[in-house]
Amino acid sequence: MNRFLAFLRKEFYHIFRDPRTLVILFGIPIAQLLLFGFVLTNEVRNVKIAVVDHSKDYLSIRLTERLLSSGFFQLAALPKSESEYEGLFRSSKVKEIVVFEPDFARKLIKEGKAGIQVIADASEPNAAQLVVNYTTAIANGFVKDEFTKDQKVPGINIKVRMLFNEDMRDAYNFIPGLIAVILMLISAMMTAITITREKETGTMEILLASPLKPIQIILGKVVPYLILSIINALVVLLLGYFVFEVPIIGNLALLLGEILLFIFLALSLGILISTFANSQLTALAMSGFVLMLPSILLSGFIFPVKNMPVPLQIVANLMPPRWFIEINRTVMLKGGGIETIWPNTVILLGMSVIFILISIRKFKIRLQ
Amino acid sequence: MITTEPVITVKNMVKKFGNFVANDNLNFEVYKGEIFGFIGANGAGKTTAIRILCGLSTPTSGEMKVGGFDIYRQTEKIKQNIGYMSQKFSLYEDLTINENIRFYGGIYGMKIADRKVRTEKMLERLELTEYRNRKIGDLPLGWKQKLAFSIAILHNPKIVFLDEPTGGVDPITRRQFWNLIYEAVEQGITVFVTTHYMDEAEYCDRVSIMAEGRIVALDTPERLKKQYSANNMDEVFLKIAR
Numbered sequence: 088m089n090r091f092l093a094f095l096r097k098e099f100y101h102i103f104r105d106p107r108t109l110v111i112l113f114g115i116p117i118a119q120l121l122l123f124g125f126v127l128t129n130e131v132r133n134v135k136i137a138v139v140d141h142s143k144d145y146l147s148i149r150l151t152e153r154l155l156s157s158g159f160f161q162l163a164a165l166p167k168s169e170s171e172y173e174g175l176f177r178s179s180k181v182k183e184i185v186v187f188e189p190d191f192a193r194k195l196i197k198e199g200k201a202g203i204q205v206i207a208d209a210s211e212p213n214a215a216q217l218v219v220n221y222t223t224a225i226a227n228g229f230v231k232d233e234f235t236k237d238q239k240v241p242g243i244n245i246k247v248r249m250l251f252n253e254d255m256r257d258a259y260n261f262i263p264g265l266i267a268v269i270l271m272l273i274s275a276m277m278t279a280i281t282i283t284r285e286k287e288t289g290t291m292e293i294l295l296a297s298p299l300k301p302i303q304i305i306l307g308k309v310v311p312y313l314i315l316s317i318i319n320a321l322v323v324l325l326l327g328y329f330v331f332e333v334p335i336i337g338n339l340a341l342l343l344g345e346i347l348l349f350i351f352l353a354l355s356l357g358i359l360i361s362t363f364a365n366s367q368l369t370a371l372a373m374s375g376f377v378l379m380l381p382s383i384l385l386s387g388f389i390f391p392v393k394n395m396p397v398p399l400q401i402v403a404n405l406m407p408p409r410w411f412i413e414i415n416r417t418v419m420l421k422g423g424g425i426e427t428i429w430p431n432t433v434i435l436l437g438m439s440v441i442f443i444l445i446s447i448r449k450f451k452i453r454l455q
Numbered sequence: 456m457i458t459t460e461p462v463i464t465v466k467n468m469v470k471k472f473g474n475f476v477a478n479d480n481l482n483f484e485v486y487k488g489e490i491f492g493f494i495g496a497n498g499a500g501k502t503t504a505i506r507i508l509c510g511l512s513t514p515t516s517g518e519m520k521v522g523g524f525d526i527y528r529q530t531e532k533i534k535q536n537i538g539y540m541s542q543k544f545s546l547y548e549d550l551t552i553n554e555n556i557r558f559y560g561g562i563y564g565m566k567i568a569d570r571k572v573r574t575e576k577m578l579e580r581l582e583l584t585e586y587r588n589r590k591i592g593d594l595p596l597g598w599k600q601k602l603a604f605s606i607a608i609l610h611n612p613k614i615v616f617l618d619e620p621t622g623g624v625d626p627i628t629r630r631q632f633w634n635l636i637y638e639a640v641e642q643g644i645t646v647f648v649t650t651h652y653m654d655e656a657e658y659c660d661r662v663s664i665m666a667e668g669r670i671v672a673l674d675t676p677e678r679l680k681k682q683y684s685a686n687n688m689d690e691v692f693l694k695i696a697r
Binding site: 089090092093094096097100101104105288289290292293294295296297298299300 | 506509510511531534535537539540541542543544545546547548549550554557558559560561562563564616
């Protein structure tokens with residue numbers, strides 16, 4: 088045990104003395120978080136919209152004016168028929184179309200309920216969601232202001248339709264995805280690099296010639312990154328919760344458990360890469376191409392897996408983050424429990440076991 | 456104190472990499488307390504043999520004992536009783552002298568008090584006491600090599616394996632390095648060293664000359680010189696190689 092502790096102490100010296108490692112460990116996750124958080128959810132200002140008013144009464148006109156005077160929207164078209172909608176979106180003339188149903192004012196006053204359809208261009212899901220949220224907020228505020236004297240404030244029934252991306256991915260999606268990307272980066276890539284560094288400098292031989300057991304060497308390399316990965320995952324969750332108000336609807340313990348499982352998987356993947364790579368550079372390149380690109384592009388983090396061509400879907404299914412991001416979304420945003428995510432959990436577990444088994448076979452206890 | 460009590464016994468050691476035979480049926484014994492040299496050109500199979508004896512590589516066949524322990528079944532015991540210094544520099548450059556010592560003391564399971572006493576003695580001997588908190592990366596190569604050797608024997612092993620320990624250092628530092636080796640021998644440590652410097656061969660008690668994976672000569676430098684009627688080991692080596 089003391090041998091192991093001596094080893095751990097050394098590993099922490101390596102980590103805290105290398106500025107590059109520190110930047111990767113703490114700088115990149117926070118930078119990514121802020122990038123995805125602030126840059127992707129761009130500001131709503133002068134968004135071009137179209138208005139289709141089938142009732143043309145005083146309330147629908149006032150609401151239209153309210154929307155256009157808010158500073159967020161700008162009238163860009165007045166389409167005559169529904170057939171024009173798609174063309175407007177395709178040519179990017181508008182980002183949103185607001186449709187008032189006939190008899191808007193009468194229904195609102197008499198029946199206490201009237202409908203608006205909001206159609207948005209969801210090819211940019213984050214922006215679309217934001218635009219729809221603003222529209223909804225303005226419409227709801229409008230009704231409240233108009234009917235302040237009344238006891239019962241009528242409701243506007245807002246029907247949202249996301250064009251081009253019907254089952255709209257939530258704007259909060261980036262947090263569940265980002266956790267996967269960051270954990271891949273830290274756990275897998277850093278583990279792969281730190282182990283290959285010992286091989287490259289020749290110190291691995293000294294370690295293998297010492298009474299340390301190979302399992303102690305591997306654990307000693309992995310444990311610091313396990314601890315740092317957990318800290319990073321928590322930081323992202325907390326920042327997401329407090330800065331971006333991303334909810335955690337499901338069971339927190341379950342979520343943390345799944346995160347731990349994914350860290351375990353990423354670490355074993357890192358070990359696996361280190362058994363193939365003989366230099367830090369190779370390890371870096373392998374991690375970059377094998378881990379980072381697919382875990383960003385093919386995991387459903389940015390592009391929905393469903394919309395991919397079949398061959399890419401097959402590749403995507405081999406990517407661990409694809410299953411983990413789904414778990415994260417289900418638990419964080421939809422409040423799903425283990426009964427819905429157990430297949431994903433089993434897949435992640437299976438992948439970890441496979442990685443570990445190959446690593447053990449490949450790890451040369453006695454370097455050839 | 457050279458005895459004839461063997462601490463390393465090698466019988467019919469064979470190591471093949473595919474079709475290439477790196478060690479072709481080696482047989483030798485290393486006696487307790489001696490400096491045993493493995494001499495040969497690069498690629499003669501010296502490093503392969505030393506790695507097998509240190510448990511870093513498995514032999515294809517043969518019977519070997521190191522420190523009285525069987526190389527196949529008692530690897531852990533062997534590792535506890537040997538020190539190893541590889542061709543590549545083996546200390547951590549981003550750690551200080553002190554931290555490296557603590558680390559190696561730690562992984563060899565040394566008692567803290569014991570480690571501290573030996574550390575002080577060692578640093579004093581190397582005149583590095585005042586530099587103990589310097590990072591290894593800032594030290595000149597000669598110092599690093601001497602330090603790496605001293606750390607390799609910090610846990611007082613029975614045998615220390617040195618794989619071309621003086622590669623790339625100047626003649627004066629090499630001489631100083633050999634003084635350290637003699638001091639280790641006085642402490643009762645057996646030294647197994649590979650080199651391709653022929654002057655270093657003269658410093659060994661016995662040398663084994665390797666070529667193409669075989670041992671072509673094995674004796675004391677004196678007898679080898681007499682046998683090949685040569686003035687120094689360099690001539691011996693050239694005569695054998697021819």
